[in-house]
Amino acid sequence: MAPILLKEVPAFVAKFVSFELVSGALTAAFPEAADAGGFASAVLLPLASGAIAGVCAVLVSHPSDVVLTRTNSGFTVSEAVADLTKDTPTALKALTTGLEVRLLFGAVLISLQVRRDR
DSSP: OHHHHHHHHHHHHHHHHHHHHHHHHHHHHOHHHHHHOSHIIIIIHHHHHHHHHHHHHHHHHHHHHHHHHHHHTTOOHHHHHHHHTSSSHHHHHHHHTTHHHHHHHHHHHHHHHOOOOO
8 A cells, every 4th residue: 555655645746736836827927818717717727737737746656656566566665666776777767668658648637637716
């Protein structure tokens, strides 16, 4: 259960914090779009904020996801972390494998989940 918590808790925190920060920054940068109450305010700002929040959540949770995958393969948590912190090309490859797909998936999924009621 610890590997799942190490992955999910930071991801949720990163998702919500980054969404609020980006949403506020976009609203401040484009006040006319936010105040108009139209398509930009209802759809574009939350989609953009959600996509960026999804990318942040994936970047935060990806190393823990690799540890979780390794624990499912028979490693203990400490063995998986020790193996991944070695300065070797194999460790770097393990930490970056699949990152592009997860970034795209996270951006799309989180951007479609969030809704801003303001």
